[in-house]
Structures are given as C-alpha cells and as structure tokens.
Amino acid sequence: MIEVIGVSQRFDTQRGEIHALDRIDLEVHENEFVTLVGRSGCGKSTLLRIISGLIRPTVGAVRVAGEQVARPRRDVSVMFQRPALLPWRNVRKNVLLPVEMLGLDKRQYTDRAQALIELAGLAGFEEKLPHELSGGMQQRVSLVRSLIQRPKVLLMDEPFSALDALTREEMSVELQRVVAEESTTIVFVTHSIDEAVLLADRVVVLSPRPGRLERIVDVPIPRPRTLGHNAHADQVSAISAELHDLLQPAPQVAT
Amino acid sequence: MVTPVAAESAPTSARRRRTRERIRAFGLPILALAMIVALWWLATVLFNIPTYLVPGPDLVVSKMIDLNSYLAEQTFVTTKETVLGFGLAILLGIPVAMSIARFRLLEQMLYPLLLAVNAVPKVAIAPILVVWMGFGLAPKIVMVVLLCFFPIVLATVAGLRSTPSELVELSQSLDAGEIKEFVKVRFPWALPQIFVGLKTAISLAVIGAVIAEFVGSSEGLGYVIVQSGASADTALAFAAITLLAIISIVLFYAIQLVERSLLPWAEENR
Missing domain, CATH: 1.10.3720.10 (MetI-like)
Structure with missing residues (x-):
C-alpha cells in the first residue's frame, strides 16, 4: 500500500543544513499497522509528512496505492499530535470538515459520522464545542474526523503524546477497537515503546541524526491486545526489551 | 430520590449566580456614574461656580x-x-x-x-x-x-x-x-x-x-x-x-x- 523508496531529507536552516532522513526504504502492506519509533530528532514525523505529501523528499520517492505521491492525497488522512479542531464547530461539524474540504456529498456521510461518533464513545456530545471536551475526548473527535472519508491510509503523528498516561493507555486500546471495523493501513509515529508494541504488526525503529532505518521488529501477538494481565506477557516483554536495547544502547562498560 | 433534587438545584444556583454577576456588571458602573454626577452637582452648588464655566x-x-x-x-x-x-x-x-x-x-x-x-x-x-x-x-x-x-x-x-x-x-x-x-x-x-x-x-x-x-x-x-x-x-x-x-x-x-x-x-x- 505504501512504498518508501530511498528517501532522504535535508533541511536548510539558519544554523546550517540538517540531514533529517538518510536513504529510508520501507514497505507497508494493505491493512497493516506499522509504528515508527525513535528518539526525538530521528525524523519520524518528517517521514510521516513525506508519506502524506505535506513535504516533498529531497531524494527518493513515495508511492501510495501504486501512485507516486506529489501532493496530499484524498485517500490519505493525517491525525496530528494536537486535536486541531475548529473551536467554532461542534463535534459533529468538526467530524464532517474533511467531507466539506474534499467536496464530497455531505448527506452521504451524516450517518457514517454518527456511527463513528458512537463507536468512539462520543454519543451525546455531538453538539458540544471543543472547549467543552477533555483532551482525550478532543483527540477522539480528531480520530473520528480522520476516518470519516474512509481513507485507505491513516497517518498518525504521536496522536496521544499530549494526553496523561492513563488516558493515553485507554486511547491506544480504543484505537484498536475503532480501526478494527475499518480497513485502513496505518502508520503511527510514537516514542513510547509500550504503545508501539501494543498497536503494531511491525515496529520500525529509526536511529537519530540522520534518521536511518535501524531495524524492523515483528509483533506476532494476536489481537485484540490489552494492557495489564494477558496471555502473551512473555512475548510482550521480550519484544519491549529488544526495542529498549535498540533505542537505548547499554552504556559501554570496560571489561 | 436525592439525585433529582441535586441535579435540579445545581443549574438553578448557577443561573442565579450569573444573574447576580450581570446585575453587578451593569449596576456598579451606573452607581459610580450616579455618584460622579451627584458630586458634580454638589460642587457647582457648594463652590458657586458660574454656569458659563461649569x-x-x-x-x-x-x-x-x-x-x-x-x-x-x-x-x-x-x-x-x-x-x-x-x-x-x-x-x-x-x-x-x-x-x-x-x-x-x-x-x-x-x-x-x-x-x-x-x-x-x-x-x-x-x-x-x-x-x-x-x-x-x-x-x-x-x-x-x-x-x-x-x-x-x-x-x-x-x-x-x-x-x-x-x-x-x-x-x-x-x-x-x-x-x-x-x-x-x-x-x-x-x-x-x-x-x-x-x-x-x-x-x-x-x-x-x-x-x-x-x-x-x-x-x-x-x-x-x-x-x-x-x-x-x-x-x-x-x-x-x-x-x-x-x-x-x-x-x-x-x-x-x-x-x-x-x-x-x-x-x-x-
């Protein structure tokens, strides 16, 4: 579904050139859930923006559904770290924003909007304005909005990182439930190992400065996955440990 | 059977508070204006200021x-x-x-x-x-x-x-x-x-x-x-x-x- 082919990215800044990404090759299959993890500054958000078409790569190319990405595509949807809701629109109207922006027929999406709102646990809040909702609820609205137009690809840029730890866990579990009903390919950027293991079919580890593809770790744990006590605790901790070692190399000890 | 009472009294008291705030928002400036006009009038009478001046x-x-x-x-x-x-x-x-x-x-x-x-x-x-x-x-x-x-x-x-x-x-x-x-x-x-x-x-x-x-x-x-x-x-x-x-x-x-x-x-x- 997504092919990243030899992508490198350089930015010119006032303090000189920044080499953000270095020859990234990556393939994401249809309906796969891939998480990108890495320390801050490894260019994971940049890679996501390149896939979305918001940024053109300095070198290399991205293909989505077999077509080269030159600008944002209608079948690719992005969810950001901040909810990015319009404060003057109520929940329902915020959810329908992409339908208006893409020039689709609104009547065909009102039922879907309602169904998604209910699926995300927002029933009864349709008429509320964003400032009347908690941070977690706002991000739920943002999630529903990013799904409204039935995107083939959903790109998520640390969507839960601004939430408190408990809400964050709850949202990760909810996310699986919501997207289970949709057939969507998802690339999810995070710096949380727990989140990466909980959500992903494969975890892509990036190394910082310049961002290189360090390793791809498979997560063959059956779904639905939960936090806390579960039958696959050993597997989870083994994968988490591997990711820990990759992301935080043990200090060099002289022997 | 306590809950309905609590549920009703909360918005009522909020509304009452809002009304009180609104009365203050209008009432206090009007009170101040009235006091200034009264002082003005008092000053013209007490100090016998000629009317072509004040x-x-x-x-x-x-x-x-x-x-x-x-x-x-x-x-x-x-x-x-x-x-x-x-x-x-x-x-x-x-x-x-x-x-x-x-x-x-x-x-x-x-x-x-x-x-x-x-x-x-x-x-x-x-x-x-x-x-x-x-x-x-x-x-x-x-x-x-x-x-x-x-x-x-x-x-x-x-x-x-x-x-x-x-x-x-x-x-x-x-x-x-x-x-x-x-x-x-x-x-x-x-x-x-x-x-x-x-x-x-x-x-x-x-x-x-x-x-x-x-x-x-x-x-x-x-x-x-x-x-x-x-x-x-x-x-x-x-x-x-x-x-x-x-x-x-x-x-x-x-x-x-x-x-x-x-x-x-x-x-x-x-």
Whole structure:
C-alpha cells in the first residue's frame, strides 16, 4: 500500500543544513499497522509528512496505492499530535470538515459520522464545542474526523503524546477497537515503546541524526491486545526489551 | 430520590449566580456614574461656580429637554457620518488586510506606507479635506475612514496570521485549496481579533466625525459644540458632549453584541 523508496531529507536552516532522513526504504502492506519509533530528532514525523505529501523528499520517492505521491492525497488522512479542531464547530461539524474540504456529498456521510461518533464513545456530545471536551475526548473527535472519508491510509503523528498516561493507555486500546471495523493501513509515529508494541504488526525503529532505518521488529501477538494481565506477557516483554536495547544502547562498560 | 433534587438545584444556583454577576456588571458602573454626577452637582452648588464655566447637571439636562428635537437631529447627523465612515473603513480595510496577509510583496510595499500614513496627525488633514470636498458629508466620511482604517487593517492582518500551524497542516493534508482554507479555517479563526480592531475603530470613528465637523460644517454635534463655544452656552456644549459619549458607548456595545452572538466560542477559547 505504501512504498518508501530511498528517501532522504535535508533541511536548510539558519544554523546550517540538517540531514533529517538518510536513504529510508520501507514497505507497508494493505491493512497493516506499522509504528515508527525513535528518539526525538530521528525524523519520524518528517517521514510521516513525506508519506502524506505535506513535504516533498529531497531524494527518493513515495508511492501510495501504486501512485507516486506529489501532493496530499484524498485517500490519505493525517491525525496530528494536537486535536486541531475548529473551536467554532461542534463535534459533529468538526467530524464532517474533511467531507466539506474534499467536496464530497455531505448527506452521504451524516450517518457514517454518527456511527463513528458512537463507536468512539462520543454519543451525546455531538453538539458540544471543543472547549467543552477533555483532551482525550478532543483527540477522539480528531480520530473520528480522520476516518470519516474512509481513507485507505491513516497517518498518525504521536496522536496521544499530549494526553496523561492513563488516558493515553485507554486511547491506544480504543484505537484498536475503532480501526478494527475499518480497513485502513496505518502508520503511527510514537516514542513510547509500550504503545508501539501494543498497536503494531511491525515496529520500525529509526536511529537519530540522520534518521536511518535501524531495524524492523515483528509483533506476532494476536489481537485484540490489552494492557495489564494477558496471555502473551512473555512475548510482550521480550519484544519491549529488544526495542529498549535498540533505542537505548547499554552504556559501554570496560571489561 | 436525592439525585433529582441535586441535579435540579445545581443549574438553578448557577443561573442565579450569573444573574447576580450581570446585575453587578451593569449596576456598579451606573452607581459610580450616579455618584460622579451627584458630586458634580454638589460642587457647582457648594463652590458657586458660574454656569458659563461649569453648568450643573440639572442645567445640562434641562438644555437637552428644551432643545430635544434640535439635538436629536444633530445626533442623527453625527451618528450617520460615523456609521457610514466606519462601514466604509471595514469594506476597504478587510480586503487590504487580506491581501497583505496573503502576499509578502504587498506587505513589504504597503505596510511601511500604512504606518507612515497612520503617523500623520489626522486633525492636520481636516482643513485640507474641506478645501477639497467642501462642507458636505464626504469630508466627514473620509475623516472617519482615515481614523478607522488602520486599526481594522492591523487587527485583521494579525488575526489572519495567527492560524495555528496544526490547522494549516490539516487543511493542507485535505488538499483543500486556498479559498476553502480561507473560508473555513483562516477567516473564522481571525474573527475574534478582527472584532478587537473594530472596537478600537468605532471609538475613533466618533472622534473623526467630530473633528471633521469642527473644521467645516453647519450641522452635527461637533458643530453644536463650536457654536456653543462662540456664544458661551456651556450647558449646550456639555449636552452635546454627553450625547457624543452616548453615541460612542452605544455603538461600542452594539459591536460587542454582534461579536457575542456571532462568536460564542471565542470567549471560552482565548
């Protein structure tokens, strides 16, 4: 579904050139859930923006559904770290924003909007304005909005990182439930190992400065996955440990 | 069977609190005004100030009553000049601000010019406007526009520039195109700041109308003040000043009312 082919990215800044990404090759299959993890500054958000078409790569190319990405595509949807809701629109109207922006027929999406709102646990809040909702609820609205137009690809840029730890866990579990009903390919950027293991079919580890593809770790744990006590605790901790070692190399000890 | 009582009493007490706040918001300034007027009246009586210097509030009020239809006419004239000029300033200012916010080149060309124009004391232009346009409505409207234009442009540009980056990225990711992005995101986002500019401008608009009436006019409250000065009818001048203040206040709150009903989200959001 997504092919990243030899992508490198350089930015010119006032303090000189920044080499953000270095020859990234990556393939994401249809309906796969891939998480990108890495320390801050490894260019994971940049890679996501390149896939979305918001940024053109300095070198290399991205293909989505077999077509080269030159600008944002209608079948690719992005969810950001901040909810990015319009404060003057109520929940329902915020959810329908992409339908208006893409020039689709609104009547065909009102039922879907309602169904998604209910699926995300927002029933009864349709008429509320964003400032009347908690941070977690706002991000739920943002999630529903990013799904409204039935995107083939959903790109998520640390969507839960601004939430408190408990809400964050709850949202990760909810996310699986919501997207289970949709057939969507998802690339999810995070710096949380727990989140990466909980959500992903494969975890892509990036190394910082310049961002290189360090390793791809498979997560063959059956779904639905939960936090806390579960039958696959050993597997989870083994994968988490591997990711820990990759992301935080043990200090060099002289022997 | 305790819950329904609790559920009902909570909103009622909230409503009662809101009513109390509203009474305070209106009542306290009115109380202060009443006290100042009382002090003013007391001072004129106690210190025996001649009425051609400071007339008591009773004289001002009786002047208003005696000349009510004349003063109402003059109030209408000044209000008309103010509102027309203000409306024109909006019609001119917002498109200019939109182009400045959109095109970097225009900003570099126009912004210093606008700042320079704004730095010119407008009172100095008033007599020239009379030379150019005579004593009619036109120079008054131009004067009002001159005073209102800049705060409206400044606030609108600032508002249009304040769109948060995540909203810009969102509409870009939806490949919305510039017009839809402007209509659905940038402009509504700018509205609260545009209203700040409008509220600044409306007070200036009244000043502009009065200045223009001072220099060349045969009607309006500014003209009334000039005439009353010539005949030492200070009570009439005070009556005109009071009416000007009322125009200013009423127009200001009218804009605030429009703002509140148009942007109920803005107060909570900022």
